[in-house]
Amino acid sequence: MSTAAPLRIRPIEARDDAAIATIIRTVMPEFGACGSGFAISDPEVDWMHRAYAEPRSAYFVVERDHGDGHWVVEGGGGVAPLAGGDEATCELRKMYFLSSLRGLGAGAALMARCLDAARGFGFARCYLETLTGMDAAMRLYERSGFRRIDHPMGDTGHGGCNTFYLRELGDA
Template sequence: MSKDTIVIREIRSGDNEQIEQVIRDCFHEFKIPLEGTAYTDEETPRMFESYQNSNDVYFVIDNDGEVMGGAGVKPLKDFEVDVCEIQKMYFSPKVRGKGYGKLMFEKCLQFAKELGYKKCYIESASQLKAAIHMYESYGFKHLKEALGSTGHYSCGVWMIKDL
């Protein structure tokens, strides 16, 4: 794996199977509940099709054709129109700890601002300690309860930030 072959780009239709596998593998690796999480979301097997609106985007980390992670921005379902959610941010162990997650996160935040969102919401699982620490370092504040209607009842960490 060479740094000059790794790019962050928008998802393509041919990426669905690979990003689905990255997402599902993380749940098993970190022992995150499968029900009530992104694992069982209808959009997880069809990520490309799920992010084709003018107010959302999904980015992937591509290493010479191998999808090694991703993250997306969407309006927070059943909530205020100026609040987005960063969702389905998962990475292969091959790229963790190399700064790509931070780059991806910054790209998502920038995209959210460009779309005119005023706040950004995140749900996570307590097992994802490194991710939660990163969110905190970017100024995300913990909430006492979930916002919107994501259906992720097994996520116990809810955070928000003004953009």
């Protein structure tokens, strides 16, 4: 990961909940994702640490060093079982970065960490939903081995999403 400032990825802690909620509620409107049907209205956003303490779930934060050891959470993402899906399929969930973190290689690094966690939980596939206009995110998904599918899977509750991807996890 080549960056202007050092980055680190670590599991979410309870003290990160407010920062992650703010990030999600800042980023979603940038892409017109407001109201019901989007993560912004998901009550889980306010208690991410607890939500991802569930079995076969993990959420990671990306911190950037702003100098003198002052690390700031600027993004995050995780995996969890796909609601309404089969036992072998997880969902890449709530992967969002502030604009200050984009373009620094954090997306690829976090994606690798999430997919490794999914494999470690025994999932065979990873599903995700996104929104038209999130072009940089879609390029990351495709570079990471996800292929576009023409229909939603499971019961995520994010009816506002209109683009769907799936990735087999057998290959690294």
